[in-house]
Amino acid sequence: MNSKPRGKLAVGRVKFFGRHRGEVNSSAFSPDGQRLLTASEDGCVYGxxxxxxxxxxxLRGHKGPVRFCRFSPDGRLFASTSCDRTVRLWDAADAKCLQVLKGHQRSVETVSFSHDSKQLASGGWDKRVMLWEVQSGQVLRHFVGHRDSVQSSDxxxxxDCLATGSWDSTIxxxxxxARTPGIFHQELEGHRGNISCLCYSPSGLLASGSWDKTIHIWKPSTRSLLIQLKGHITWVKSIAFSPDGQQLASAGYSHMVKVWDCNTGKCTETLKGVLNVAHACAFMPDGKLLVSGAVD
Known part of the structure; x- marks a missing residue:
């Protein structure tokens, strides 16, 4: 589904992707919006x-449900995580598995790429964050400190900085x-529920969505909370900044998608009634908003 957030938010197109053999846990758009990934409970990654x-x-290969998926910023790769405790790296051109990254002790719940697509971070139920070199598949760093499952990262x-969100309600x-392994230099507290999604703006602001049904926009350099966005009726599943950083789209674990003005904190548009559960939202370079989710 795509929509234009400038002016009135309206549904431009709806497509159905209905050949999964299990529940869809997450989805992700390619940087150009031409492809959609879905991670399924049936153990497959769909393109x-x-x-x-x-x-x-x-795509088969995982030995358990696929929990999360994401494209690299250059669009050449994508990654998938699973309950089988691995991360798989895939070539986006021919959908071949390039690397199987092993090291987590429990289900892997999140993965993110650095902006140059050369590094990858993963986190999960073992409370650890692992930093990998994409080309070699080697572990570069371990980060330990979260007190519960790591569910989001960016x-x-x-x-030069990685943000991780946890079910311990902290970022x-x-x-x-830094050369010291696994030492964090900032902690952001304020949410009253699990941190479910994180997203940096082009200018370096950080947005966080939570099970407390709110979104916080932070200035990481000063650890200050700039704006708190309220209006979702369920926990926040996905967030995305517009290319200019002036707008934020958010998808709740419900039928509701919202667009916010990042300067005023006001909700400018609400889309509802098309999806039963929204999974992912992403702005395209031309300003269109793409949303994916599930219907009964």
């Missing part, structure tokens, strides 16, 4: 052509320039 809805591939635009900022 779709966004406009036509055509199934491009059904690299700062400069790629930790890891300095990737």
């Amino acid at each position: 779709w052509e966004t406009q036509s809805g055509r199934l491009l591939w059904r 690299f700062a635009p400069s790629s 930790r900022m890891w300095d990737l320039r």
Whole structure:
């Protein structure tokens, strides 16, 4: 589904991707919006052509439900995580598995790429964050400190800092320039529920969504909370900044998608009634808003 957030938010197109053999846990758009990934409980990663809805591939290899998926910023790779405790790296051109990253002790729940697509971070139920070199598949760093499952992550635009969100209700900022392994240099507290999603703006602001049904926008350099966004009726599943950083889209674990003005904190648009559960939202370079989710 796509929509234009400038002016009135309206549904432009709806496509159905209905060949999964299990519940869809997450989804992700390619940087150009041409493809959609879906991670399924059936243990497969699915690739779709966004406009036509055509199934491009059904990828097997994981030995358990697939929990999360994400494209690299350059669009050449994508990663999937699973209850089988691994991260798989795939070539986006031919959908071949390039690496199987092993090291987590429990289910892997989140993965994110650095902006140059050369590094990858993963986290999960073992409460650890692992930093990997994409080309070699080698572990670069371990980060330990969260007191519960790590469920979300994102690299700062400069790629010198990694933010992770946990079910311990905190956000930790890891300095990737420091040589000491696994020492965080900032902690952001304020949410009253599990941190479910994180997203940096182009200018370096950090947005966090939570099970407390709110979104916080932070200035990480000063550890200050700039704006708190309220209006979702369920926990926040996905958030995305517009290319200019002036707007934020959010998808709740419900039928509701919202667009916010980041300067005023006001909700400018609400879309509801199309999806039963929204999974992912993403702005395209032309300003269109893409949303994926599930229907009964």
